[in-house]
Amino acid sequence: MDVFLKSFYNNRVAHVDLNTSRVEFMPVPPGMLSEAIGGAGVTRLLHEHFAGQDPIVLGCGPLTGSFAPASCLMVATFSPDTKTLIHVPFLVNSGPQLKFSGFDFLVITGQSPEPVMLEVMNDAVKISGAGMLEGEISRRERTLMSRGRFCPEAILLTGEAARNGVGSAVLSLGQWGSLDKEGLGSYAEKKNIRAITLLASGGIAFPGENLEQGSILMKELRARYKKRQYVVQDFMAGGQAHRKLIRKHFRKSHACFHCPLACISYLEFTSRNGGKKRTGGVFLMDHEGFAALAALRPLDACTLMHACIEQGLDPLRAASLIGAEAPTEDALKTIREGLPGSRSTGTGPAPGSDVVPDEVFMAFGTGIPRIRPQAPDASWQSRVGLAMILGICPILLLTYPDLSPDHLLSFISPDAGFRDDLHQRIRSALNSIAP
Amino acid sequence: MQEQTTQARKFIGIEELRPLPEKPRLPRRPPVIVFDPARCTGCSTCEMVCSQRNVDKVAPVSSSVKVVHSEEQGKNFAILCLHCREPLCMEACPVRAIDKDEAGIVRIRRVFCVECGICTLACPEAAPLQEPFTGRMRKCDLCDGDPLCAKHCPEDALHFYRGKALGWIRLLRWPVQLVSFLLLVVVLVGTFCSFTAGIVSLPCPTGTLQNIASTQTLVLVTLASALVLIGITILFGRVFCGWVCPFGFFLDLVGSVVPKFGLPKFLKSRMIKYGILAGAVGGAAGLGFQPFCTVCPIGSICRSYGPGGVIKGAELAIVPVIAGLELGVRRSWCRSFCPVGAVLALAAKIGIIKIVIGAHQCKKFSCMQCADTCPMGIIDREALREGIAPKIPMDECIMCLRCVDTCPYQSAKIRFRWQKTIPGEVKAWTYS
Amino acid sequence: MSRRDDIRSVMVASRAFACVECGRCVAVCPMAEMYPNFSIEMSPRGVIKKVLMDADILSDEHLWYCTECNAGTDVCPAGVSDRDLIRGLRHLAIVSGKVQEVRTCQGCGEQYVPVHVMEFISERLKEEPTEFLNMCPACRRKVYLMRNA
Known part of the structure; x- marks a missing residue:
């Protein structure tokens, strides 16, 4: 089993020790892959392996980057208070970029004396100074992108909010925003990490016969939903205020790596800030955050969402603190200058907490929308857990309830008996990552 | 070594x-x-x-x-x-x-x-x-x-x-040009300058302007009928130049056989024709007759064929000189000198249609067949090379539709002036 | 770390010490076709020799003709990577401020190609305009995107 699963991986783990600025490479410890398959399962085991050194573990699943639909997931596992373990999903192209850069898992331990940037590319991790990274996230992203031949494809950044000491600062994927609601940004800031850049330099030979199968499945899934900008938001528990906003500002659908759903909408909006008109755009990857902002302040939700992403702040948290009445300028000021308080937890029962219990929700970074389970036998946590282990986007599994685990496992093996075995192992791994 | x-x-x-x-x-x-x-x-x-x-x-x-x-x-x-x-x-x-x-x-x-x-x-x-x-x-x-x-x-x-070119427009244009050439030169003798059929009289707009200047009188009927051609130009662009003009047809024929050597720089300016127009009108006012019309190549080619099959050599004296300009670029007379075209250009400038090149299926620098085929040379090769949709100056476009005809990807189109068709113009872009 | 150590680490990474001076890289080098003044100093073997002899390679003009192609690397019997050696040396030269022989991208400011290589390209395309040549490939793609999407 271990040997078989290794063909879906590079079988390399990079251990970055920020205390000593050393990078070590090692194979995935034996037995880990067969025990937990990959993704959140293995990052949990690696987190235990490096326990006591405050690790952040980035990792991907066996299907990340493969022909399976939406194979885009990277998962970051950390423990903000040494008791709970949080798995934060990262989408867009972060998963494939990490995997094809030569590492399946990246363990960051210790604390750096000065701000650093980790550059993962070409089978190596470089620790370099982050002196040139300043200003808002779009600006830092542009600085990192303007490096000609070696410009990174996926960039994880902390924003000004983390610098301001806000507890719920996110580690955001550039201007795409983040699904992190549990303060991974603040945690990274404690370690003095300003950015992690990923650039793929190689590849993995997945079973080529799955190409056709994946393509057929992609087109089938693609044809299911016509108005894709509303799909996730309509399935979500909670209000409908966002719908009008999306209809008004929608420009384009964007997709993560190899995703048929394309649920990321790009909204274009005009904001008046102090009499000055400016046009901006914002990516809606964080559906939960936008729904909260839209329900609270339908008039300037886009502007605030944009400000939150630029500052690297969790919009859910911002929504809970700004209030519905404050004028836009004040709200923006609150976002810019930092919010008092710590993590977003404990802001009262969120809409949809009856669907997904809070403690389960938080285990997965809480950014995944609380979509009501469409199939009676599949619970929210089992769908999300499966996605986080295999390296598939959890939003896809939630919006296509009839996409069975067997569908996905057939991208690993065509043998039904083997798939059953895999399924057993995934189920036990699921129990360990979702309470 | x-x-x-x-x-x-x-x-x-x-x-x-x-x-x-x-x-x-x-x-x-x-x-x-x-x-x-x-x-x-x-x-x-x-x-x-x-x-x-x-x-x-x-x-x-x-x-x-x-x-x-x-x-x-x-x-x-x-x-x-x-x-x-x-x-x-x-x-x-x-x-x-x-x-x-x-x-x-x-x-x-x-x-x-x-x-x-x-x-x-x-x-x-x-x-x-x-x-x-x-x-x-x-x-x-x-x-x-x-x-x-x-x-x-x-x-x-x-x-x-x-890619597949439309290909049928040229099969339409050449016969139309030939028929109008025969009509204006052979059948209806001496007629481009003032086409008369019964009570309807359609004079050449440039001739009319000179006429008004030389006689200092404004005949409303003449002016109104001269405006017909202007009106057509406003509606459809300079279709007269591309599809009807007998001299243009002659130039197209000559241009398709002679080699090209390029024009000297001082003859390249497209403003010369407006100068000639102003000179002709001013000259008419001073001289009391229509100076340009005596040498007008369109007029002379129309007048050259007399009734009974007589070709008047003297009238044609100007034609070889201007045809010689074809050795420079295609339709060099129409590009830079023709005052008839100048009047129509002014009308086409406020016309209601435009040619649009560079829709998303346009292959820009890799193809440029439209720029190669354009007889007026108004399709900006530089823009295509840089990946920008070129802006077509409609006052210079003679609506021959060669670009629409030859584009293998159907990305040259005729649109109304107010229609939005191509991605907005981006001049320069750098990392801010 | 001193400049010499930097050069040493580049040499180790590209296995320049293993050079057996067989000259195969010179035989396949496309620079022979590109520059009429192609010489042994310019060739990969010449550069390796200079590095091994501890000459001041970073300020040497002959470092700035190479196109960083794979020809020499692919044929080398000793596994020397000319590409990585020259890439590393150029990076060091740029870091130490010897950049006059490099074209700078108008978009991002990256030093993306040596002037000599660019001169060769402009000469080959002499009938064509050369505005887009002032940008690095990554910026060109971005500009193309902005104009056409």
């Missing part, structure tokens, strides 16, 4: 080993992948399947197509080889490893390629992709005519297409 090396190079240089091939006959239907940015969601499936074909792995860096994202504007674009008509990479390659086969596919011959990356630097779009670390070159070869990326694109943003 130095001499010896130069001697040696004379014998075994790349020019002798693999000379640049003769310009091959262009395929009638050039194959290309048409990309629609409005549909693309940036999912990178194309990169994935392409790398699977290239290196039997999923490895986005090894693919021959690259999806570029713009985080600032939420746009995606797939950079892929457009298989140029006259590939710059082929010219620039120092080891002549790139060639274009009969089907129109530009390929890198792997046995010769040294992966120096010069083709990337010579391409306006930088479409030949170089892997950043290993330096391997990857360039689209259209999967030998059945591109995987187009087959597997979940959004149908990429689709394989063999």
